[in-house]
Amino acid sequence: MTDNIDISVDFAGLKLANPVMTASGTCGYADELADFMDLDALGGFITKSITVKPRKGNPTPRIVETDAGMLNAIGLANVGLERFVAEKLPVLARMKPAVFVNVAGTTIDDYVAVTQRLASEQAIAGFELNISCPNVKKGGISFGTDPVQVEEITRAVKNACGRKVLIVKLTPAVTDISATAHAAVKGGADALSLVNTFTAMVIDIETRRPVLANRTGGLSGPAIKPIAIYLVNKVYNEVARETGIPLLGLGGIRNAADVVEFMLAGATAVSVGTASFVEPGCTARIVADLRDYCQRAKVTKLSDLTGALERPAS
Numbered sequence: 179m180t181d182n183i184d185i186s187v188d189f190a191g192l193k194l195a196n197p198v199m200t201a202s203g204t205c206g207y208a209d210e211l212a213d214f215m216d217l218d219a220l221g222g223f224i225t226k227s228i229t230v231k232p233r234k235g236n237p238t239p240r241i242v243e244t245d246a247g248m249l250n251a252i253g254l255a256n257v258g259l260e261r262f263v264a265e266k267l268p269v270l271a272r273m274k275p276a277v278f279v280n281v282a283g284t285t286i287d288d289y290v291a292v293t294q295r296l297a298s299e300q301a302i303a304g305f306e307l308n309i310s311c312p313n314v315k316k317g318g319i320s321f322g323t324d325p326v327q328v329e330e331i332t333r334a335v336k337n338a339c340g341r342k343v344l345i346v347k348l349t350p351a352v353t354d355i356s357a358t359a360h361a362a363v364k365g366g367a368d369a370l371s372l373v374n375t376f377t378a379m380v381i382d383i384e385t386r387r388p389v390l391a392n393r394t395g396g397l398s399g400p401a402i403k404p405i406a407i408y409l410v411n412k413v414y415n416e417v418a419r420e421t422g423i424p425l426l427g428l429g430g431i432r433n434a435a436d437v438v439e440f441m442l443a444g445a446t447a448v449s450v451g452t453a454s455f456v457e458p459g460c461t462a463r464i465v466a467d468l469r470d471y472c473q474r475a476k477v478t479k480l481s482d483l484t485g486a487l488e489r490p491a492s
């Protein structure tokens with residue numbers, strides 16, 4: 179029975195063994211997770227954000243747990259482009275799942291420089307453009323909230339990334355996420371990922387100071403899942419259905435049921451982030467559980483679930 183179940187998905191022309199990927203910034207550069215799970219069980223791997231120069235990130239404390247998730251203000255700490263190529267890429271090249279490099283910067287030229295340098299690397303299937311980081315002072319979220327800038331940066335990077343798949347990662351910190359989604363499509367994005375974290379604050383009542391040294395951070399985890407589901411469904415109905423652009427849904431996914439929920443809302447694939455801090459091998463478990471779900475629900479082709487949410491009677 180299990181043999182008849184197909185959990186593969188077509189994501190922007192790439193055939194993925196299953197729809198489950200890692201979320202940028204929560205699983206390092208891949209080798210960090212290797213002790214906890216078989217990385218080849220994944221559908222795709224998304225690296226932490228890479229910038230031209232190495233970044234130390236923000237001062238600590240830069241993470242704090244919340245009732246149903248966590249706040250982070252890491253500030254894009256990473257080894258920088260050259261060390262990434264020399265030390266991390268060889269490990270990623272040995273992986274079976276599709277590898278996406280998440281790219282960040284403070285100017286459009288920064289984004290272009292990273293993608294141009296990596297565009298010819300065989301090991302890389304595509305890029306995810308982080309124009310939605312709430313934890314850096316320059317660049318980051320400011321690109322992602324203005325449709326004009328979203329279109330401009332997407333077009334510039336698309337021209338630099340050759341035939342690799344370009345995913346644009348959207349921020350939820352906008353009035354109408356469909357406007358920025360449309361702008362990314364106009365700029366040439368091959369896929370959209372949503373959502374990045376929500377800006378939030380936790381206060382220590384003894385010191386009367388914010389817990390994070392950065393004062394604010396990005397909220398992730400189960401707390402944001404229903405909002406992320408709503409936003410994926412909105413972009414699916416208002417942008418993806420018409421243009422055919424695939425969506426990578428994320429925000430609070432912990433189990434196979436959450437993945438199914440995102441797919442029904444309109445996601446073609448999903449990413450798992452904060453849940454990996456609680457259970458580092460959870461992505462492999464989620465993939466196995468997805469097969470069980472299909473068997474139980476008599477779903478022979480998992481990808482049929484994308485956008486299969488019952489529509490309201492008109």
Ligand SMILES: Cc1cc2nc3c(=O)[nH]c(=O)nc-3n(C[C@H](O)[C@H](O)[C@H](O)COP(=O)(O)O)c2cc1C
Nearest residue numbers: 201202203227250308373374398399429430451452
């Ligand atoms: C500790 C931490 C670091 C993150 N770093 C990045 C990053 O470098 N680039 C990025 O695009 N998103 C980053 N994110 C956002 C996640 O990729 C994801 O969009 C968000 O956490 C929502 O998914 P989740 O609820 O499954 O964690 C980070 C999130 C966390 C918790």
